[in-house]
Amino acid sequence: MSEAVNNSVLKMENITMQFGGVVAINNLSLEVNQGEIVALIGPNGAGKTTAFNCITGVYEPTNGMVYFHGKPIVVNHPQGKMIKQYGGINGDLYKDKKPVVHTPDKITHMGIARTFQNIRLFKSQTAFENVLIGTHLRRTSNMLTATFRINAKEEKANREKAYRLLEIVGLADVANELATSLPYGKQRRLEIARALATDPTLLLLDEPAAGMNPQETDELGEFIVDIKNRFNLTVFMIEHHMNLVMDISDRIYVLDFGKQIAEGTPEEIQKNPVVIAAYLGVDEE
Numbered sequence: 001m002s003e004a005v006n007n008s009v010l011k012m013e014n015i016t017m018q019f020g021g022v023v024a025i026n027n028l029s030l031e032v033n034q035g036e037i038v039a040l041i042g043p044n045g046a047g048k049t050t051a052f053n054c055i056t057g058v059y060e061p062t063n064g065m066v067y068f069h070g071k072p073i074v075v076n077h078p079q080g081k082m083i084k085q086y087g088g089i090n091g092d093l094y095k096d097k098k099p100v101v102h103t104p105d106k107i108t109h110m111g112i113a114r115t116f117q118n119i120r121l122f123k124s125q126t127a128f129e130n131v132l133i134g135t136h137l138r139r140t141s142n143m144l145t146a147t148f149r150i151n152a153k154e155e156k157a158n159r160e161k162a163y164r165l166l167e168i169v170g171l172a173d174v175a176n177e178l179a180t181s182l183p184y185g186k187q188r189r190l191e192i193a194r195a196l197a198t199d200p201t202l203l204l205l206d207e208p209a210a211g212m213n214p215q216e217t218d219e220l221g222e223f224i225v226d227i228k229n230r231f232n233l234t235v236f237m238i239e240h241h242m243n244l245v246m247d248i249s250d251r252i253y254v255l256d257f258g259k260q261i262a263e264g265t266p267e268e269i270q271k272n273p274v275v276i277a278a279y280l281g282v283d284e285e
């Protein structure tokens with residue numbers, strides 16, 4: 001195997017996601033390598049969150065493959081009525097392959113953790129409990145045994161881990177407060193702590209700076225780089241705050257109307273006339 005293949009953490013290959021007649025993603029191929037911070041940008045409705053949903057098992061893409069650490073975790077091709085309706089490219093490429101689909105919890109268990117554009121914390125749980133729930137995804141036991149026959153040693157380790165994660169993200173002092181009572185910026189950090197509790201190798205962040213002011217956004221950038229290094233992560237991030245994207249990304253992919261229109265370093269993307277026309281010319285803030 002070549003070094004490039006060994007370094008590959010995430011690879012999307014010819015992914016098309018079609019909702020009825022709407023082609024939300026059209027033949028998207030991209031790769032995220034070990035230790036990189038890669039951003040996925042594009043105007044509203046370009047297909048960014050749909051791409052995350054195709055990786056994490058929320059959607060079953062109409063066509064294409066997703067590899068995680070070189071292993072196929074998603075395989076599909078147009079089937080049934082989609083054969084006639086298919087509006088993407090390369091619809092025949094995988095027709096001889098057996099489809100592979102995993103549920104979101106299985107994908108999380110494999111090592112892909114995610115935060116959401118609209119924060120999705122457990123509202124009636126404390127900050128500590130939210131992170132503790134994240135550690136439970138690593139359990140070998142099922143929901144019932146987890147509830148009724150908790151392994152005391154494992155639970156103690158989980159509680160210590162949850163508390164340590166809260167310390168790392170700077171939330172130890174609010175461990176016992178209800179998640180939803182926390183200010184917005186802290187809720188975003190808490191969601192990241194919960195994601196880290198699942199021991200990911202790949203962290204998907206969907207608009208982590210949404211709703212943050214410029215100072216909070218700067219701090220978030222440092223925080224993302226810090227946790228990436230500390231936990232030896234690879235980060236794939238959707239973000240509209242261009243300063244954050246340009247500051248911390250190693251590479252950037254640009255989507256427009258479901259298609260990749262550019263890929264490059266922050267310097268290259270900032271100078272790319274196609275990107276400027278499609279996206280950077282639009283004032284998102």
Ligand SMILES: Nc1ncnc2c1ncn2[C@@H]1O[C@H](COP(=O)(O)OP(=O)(O)OP(=O)(O)O)[C@@H](O)[C@H]1O
Nearest residue numbers: 019022024042043044045046047048049050051117
């Ligand atoms: N479940 C769905 N059913 C039908 N259409 C959908 C579904 N999910 C997404 N779409 C459509 O797919 C397209 C891409 O949406 P998506 O949310 O991925 O864009 P986005 O780039 O993440 O946008 P934003 O920056 O506003 O979050 C849109 O036209 C959207 O309406």
